[in-house]
Amino acid sequence: xxxxxxxxxxxxxxxxxxxxxxxxxxxxxxxxxxxxxxxxxxxxxxxxxxxxxxxxxxxxxxxxxxxxxxxxxxxxxxxxxxxxxxxxxxxxxxxxxxxxxxxxxxxxxxxxxxxxxxxxxxxxxxxxxxxxxxxxxxxxxxxxxxxxxxxxxxxxxxxxxxxxxxxxxxxxxxxxxxxxxxxxxxxxxxxxxxxxxxxxxxxxxxxxxxxxxxxxxxxxxxxxxxxxxxxxxxxxxxxxxxxxxxxxxxxxxxxxxxxxxxxxxxxxxxxxxxxxxxxxxxxxxxxxxxxxxxxxxxxxxxxxxxxxxxxxxxxxxxxxxxxxxxxxxxxxxxxxxxxxxxxxxxxxxx
Amino acid sequence: xxxxxxxxxxxxxxxxxxxxxxxxxxxxxxxxxxxxxxxxxxxxxxxxxxxxxxxxxxxxxxxxxxxxxxxxxxxxxxxxxxxxxxxxxxxxxxxxxxxxxxxxxxxxxxxxxxxxxxxxxxxxxxxxxxxxxxxxxxxxxxxxxxxxxxxxxxxxxxxxxxxxxxxxxxxxxxxxxxxxxxxxxxxxxxxxxxxxxxxxxxxxxxxxxxxxxxxxxxxxxxxxxxxxxxxxxxxxxxxxxxxxxxxxxxxxxxxxxxxxxxxxxxxxxxxxxxx
Numbered sequence: 001x002x003x004x005x006x007x008x009x010x011x012x013x014x015x016x017x018x019x020x021x022x023x024x025x026x027x028x029x030x031x032x033x034x035x036x037x038x039x040x041x042x043x044x045x046x047x048x049x050x051x052x053x054x055x056x057x058x059x060x061x062x063x064x065x066x067x068x069x070x071x072x073x074x075x076x077x078x079x080x081x082x083x084x085x086x087x088x089x090x091x092x093x094x095x096x097x098x099x100x101x102x103x104x105x106x107x108x109x110x111x112x113x114x115x116x117x118x119x120x121x122x123x124x125x126x127x128x129x130x131x132x133x134x135x136x137x138x139x140x141x142x143x144x145x146x147x148x149x150x151x152x153x154x155x156x157x158x159x160x161x162x163x164x165x166x167x168x169x170x171x172x173x174x175x176x177x178x179x180x181x182x183x184x185x186x187x188x189x190x191x192x193x194x195x196x197x198x199x200x201x202x203x204x205x206x207x208x209x210x211x212x213x214x215x216x217x218x219x220x221x222x223x224x225x226x227x228x229x230x231x232x233x234x235x236x237x238x239x240x241x242x243x244x245x246x247x248x249x250x251x252x253x254x255x256x257x258x259x260x261x262x263x264x265x266x267x268x269x270x271x272x273x274x275x276x277x278x279x280x281x282x283x284x285x286x287x288x289x290x291x292x293x294x295x296x297x298x299x300x301x302x303x304x305x306x307x308x309x310x311x312x313x314x315x316x317x318x319x320x321x322x323x324x325x326x327x328x329x330x331x332x333x334x335x336x337x338x339x340x341x342x343x344x345x346x347x348x349x350x
Numbered sequence: 351x352x353x354x355x356x357x358x359x360x361x362x363x364x365x366x367x368x369x370x371x372x373x374x375x376x377x378x379x380x381x382x383x384x385x386x387x388x389x390x391x392x393x394x395x396x397x398x399x400x401x402x403x404x405x406x407x408x409x410x411x412x413x414x415x416x417x418x419x420x421x422x423x424x425x426x427x428x429x430x431x432x433x434x435x436x437x438x439x440x441x442x443x444x445x446x447x448x449x450x451x452x453x454x455x456x457x458x459x460x461x462x463x464x465x466x467x468x469x470x471x472x473x474x475x476x477x478x479x480x481x482x483x484x485x486x487x488x489x490x491x492x493x494x495x496x497x498x499x500x501x502x503x504x505x506x507x508x509x510x511x512x513x514x515x516x517x518x519x520x521x522x523x524x525x526x527x528x529x530x531x532x533x534x535x536x537x538x539x540x541x542x543x544x545x546x547x548x549x550x551x552x553x554x555x556x557x558x559x560x561x562x563x564x565x566x567x568x569x570x571x572x573x574x575x576x577x578x579x580x581x582x583x584x585x586x587x588x589x590x591x592x593x594x595x596x597x598x599x600x601x602x603x604x605x606x607x608x609x610x611x612x613x614x615x616x617x618x619x620x621x622x623x624x625x
Contacts, residue, residue, distance in 0.1 A: 055520050076526040088521035092539045102525040149525065159524075 004032040004189035005065040005156035007052065012061035014047050021047040023213045025061070034183050034190045036200035039210035040236070045193045048210075049159050052191065054078050065156060076105070078157075081150030081188075085162040087142045089134040095121070095145045096130035102153040120152045121145075123182070140171045147179070151186070158183065158190040164199060176203055197237050201225070209233050231345035234275050240303055242339070243281075243313045245274045249340070258309025261288065264335045268348045275339035278303065278316040283323065287330040292323045306331065379601075382594035401591040405599075411585065414570040416596070419578040422488055423557060423600075426495075426574055431552035433496040435545055438503030443533055445504065446511035447519070464501035472565050479566060488572045491563050495556055503548050510544030511537065550611040557604060575600045 007029040014022040022044040029035045037045035050056045052063060054075035063071040070078050081102075089098050096117055097104075103113045121127040124144040126137075134142055143163060150158060163179070164172045180203050183190045194200050200207045201221040209216040209224065209232070217229040228234035234242045247256025254261045254274045261274065290308035302322035304315045308331060315331070323329050340349040374391070382388050383402070386395035408415045444450070445457060475494055476485065484490030514537060522532045538545070560576040567577065579600055582593040 050520070053520070053524050055523060074528070075523040076528065078524075080524055082521065082524040084517040084521055086515060086517050088515060088517040090518065090522075090536055090540075092542075101522070105526040105531065149521075153526070 003156065004187050006031040007157060007189065007191070008062075008064040009048070009052075010062045010064070012048070012051060012063065013059045014044075014051060014056055015059045020213050022051070025215055027208060027215065027218060029189060029191065031066075031189055032187050033205045034180065034192060034203060036192045036194055036204035036207045037210060038194055038197055038200040038207050038236070039216075040195060042212075043210040044213040045208075045210045046161060047213075049082075049161055049191060049193050052157075053080055053082055053159055079153075079155050080157045080159060081153060081155035082159040083143075083146045083150050083161065083163045085165060087134075087146040087166070089142055089145055089149070091134050094131050094133055095126065095137065095141075098134065098145055099130070099148045099152050101149065106153065116152055117148075120148045123151075124148050139167055140175065143167060143175065147182075151182075151188075156189065158188045160190060160192040162194055163192070165194075165196070179203065198239060201237070207237075209236060211236075227347065228275075228339065229347050231273055231275070231341050234339060234341070234347075238277060240278050240314050240316065242275045242277050244341075245311050245313075247272070247274060249274075256309070256311050259288070259311035260309065261333055261338075263338070266349065268340050268342060271343040272348070273341040273343075273345065275341060276313075276333050276337055278314040280334060280337035281313065281315045282332040282334070283315070283317060283321065284330050284332040287332040290329055290331050292325050292327045292329060295322055295325055297322065379594050379597055382591055383598045386591070401589075401595040402599075404592060404596060410592075412570075413578060413581055414573055416575075416578060416599070418571060419573045419575045422573060423575040426488060426492060426559070426563075427553050427556040429492045430496045430499070430556040431549050433492070434499050434503050434552040435549050437496070437500050438507050438548060439538065439541070439545060440533075441500070442504045442507030443511050443537060446508045447537075460501045460504055464505060468498045469561060472561070476565065485566060486568045486572060488567070488574075491566050494566065495559055495562055498562075499552060499555060503552065506548055506551075507541065507544055510541040514540055546611075550607070554604060554607065554611075 007027075009025050009027040012022060012025040012027075013020065025044075025048060037048060039045045047056065051058050051071075054070070054073060054077075058071055061071070062069060065078070089095075090101065093101070099117045099121060100113050103116060108116070117130070118127060121130055124147055126141055126144045126148065129137055129141065134145065137145070143166070147163070160179070164175055167175055176199060192200070192203060201224070204221060206218060206220055207224050208218040211232050217224060217233045219227075219229075224233065224237050228237060228242070231244055235244060245254075245256050245259065247254055247259070249263070249268050249270060249272050252263050252267075254263055254267075256274075288308050290306040290313070292304060292306055293312070294305040296303040296305075297319060300319055301316050302319050304317055304323060306313050306315055306329065313331070317323075336350075338350070339347065342348045378388070378391060381391065381393050384397050384399075385393040386398045386400070388394065404410055404416045445453065445460075479485040479490045479494070482490070484493065518536060518540075519532050522536045523529075527535065558576070559574075560580065563572075563574050563577055564580065567573065573581075575596075579593065579596050582588055582596070
């Protein structure tokens with residue numbers, strides 16, 4: 001059993017030349033937690049991970065593991081295990097020597113190296129192929145070997161940089177669950193970098209959403225989904241993404257061109273965005289009139305693109321209730337499922 | 351009409367004609383070395399090993415024994431190759447992986463040095479070696495030859511290091527390696543094809559080197575095989591038979607070495623890591 005550390009980032013920034021890859025990040029990861037860093041490429045999530053690992057030195061700010069300040073330490077003194085997107089196994093070494101590498105550097109006695117490598121490899125189900133080289137095993141096995149190499153020195157913190165993105169879709173789902181189970185069983189704190197919102201929501205206790213070098217929101221998957229803090233998070237988290245309509249909030253209504261939606265309760269005034277998730281829109285006999293443009297069957301459900309008063313919306317409906325293209329339908333947008341954002345995209349309610 | 355590639359037979363004939371002079375030259379060398387006398391390509395008399403008496407007679411016409419020259423040649427080639435590989439791989443790693451002030455300028459200068467005709471430096475080198483007290487020593491020529499070859503070596507090795515993935519080095523750092531350990535245990539083993547290629551190239555180039563030892567070495571005890579061979583042409587009566595035998599003796603290691611090392615030599619032009 002590994003004792004995970006908590007991680008505190010304070011005012012962390014990184015500049016490359018004239019570009020700020022990361023701007024003033026404050027974040028706390030609790031011991032034993034799995035946190036996902038989510039965002040599009042170039043958002044600063046991998047930069048943050050490499051800062052925590054010690055590959056990059058921060059331009060400003062502090063990194064603490066528990067009581068220990070580590071931002072001035074060399075990576076080898078940070079007690080961190082890391083899995084890279086390409087796995088970064090050493091092609092000239094067998095899987096055994098790959099996994100043993102961190103222990104050899106620590107001058108662990110031979111017998112102990114042998115038993116620790118074997119038990120870690122057994123834990124990951126690759127104990128029987130340790131004499132092969134990375135090129136002689138499958139992608140999934142390479143990924144396990146990389147994970148074993150990260151875990152063999154029993155780190156306090158496990159860093160995962162897109163560990164699943166090179167796997168086939170089929171094993172990706174099982175690998176997700178397995179990494180989660182392993183992390184929980186071992187009690188190690190973990191940070192997972194991913195651009196796949198489904199992966200982040202499925203695996204993480206909490207998700208930090210990044211965009212253009214800044215933290216947008218740090219919350220549980222549930223809260224992220226139900227109460228996105230701004231339009232970026234709203235559109236990035238969830239697939240298909242939330243419908244965002246730019247328009248004007250008026251007295252008890254929201255208008256965008258010919259589109260009009262009645263509002264109840266307190267709501268903002270003036271320019272802003274109205275958001276609603278595709279699965280929250282209902283097709284009814286009465287309501288806002290709309291025209292069906294495209295119908296995409298997705299198996300259990302169908303994604304329907306509709307147009308109402310010049311506004312295009314995506315609606316997720318049960319497959320058996322799907323309308324036909326060009327059909328005239330009526331939409332119902334439940335008041336409790338609406339999201340309000342002001343003109344800058346910041347959530348203002350409900 | 352579709353364009354047809356010319357037949358293999360035609361290609362072989364053309365290539366054969368082009369390489370014919372080299373083949374004939376080698377054949378002439380072989381015949382001259384083995385027979386008393388040769389008229390053109392026609393041997394006269396019997397096979398005779400008299401031309402090879404330099405192997406067992408020691409000093410001939412004031413030359414040092416051939417074994418001294420052979421030893422010097424081996425020492426020269428091996429040391430040059432060793433220094434070249436050592437310096438070039440470390441410099442190339444630094445240039446490929448590290449950011450330091452003047453990196454671009456340094457890179458440009460290496461390229462210029464590589465293209466610079468070394469012969470034009472001979473007089474300056476002569477004076478420098480005299481000042482350093484290294485004139486007429488094998489060590490002095492080794493330093494000169496190695497430094498003239500190192501720029502090419504750096505470029506070559508840089509290409510190999512550039513192909514290594516950054517993530518692998520990052521992984522090694524996180525695994526607990528220092529920068530030096532990363533170089534030694536991860537980067538260096540992965541550019542082994544490059545090191546073998548550069549080493550082979552350096553050995554062959556130093557083995558064949560003539561102009562530098564010819565200018566910078568006077569005394570017979572420091573002669574290399576190239577100087578030994580050239581010394582025949584300085585005599586009033588040129589013993590072509592023995593000269594051919596010495597030439598063959600000089601070329602033989604290269605043949606063997608090339609047969610064993612051509613795989614790595616070809617690597618110079620393809621480059622890259624094989625997983």
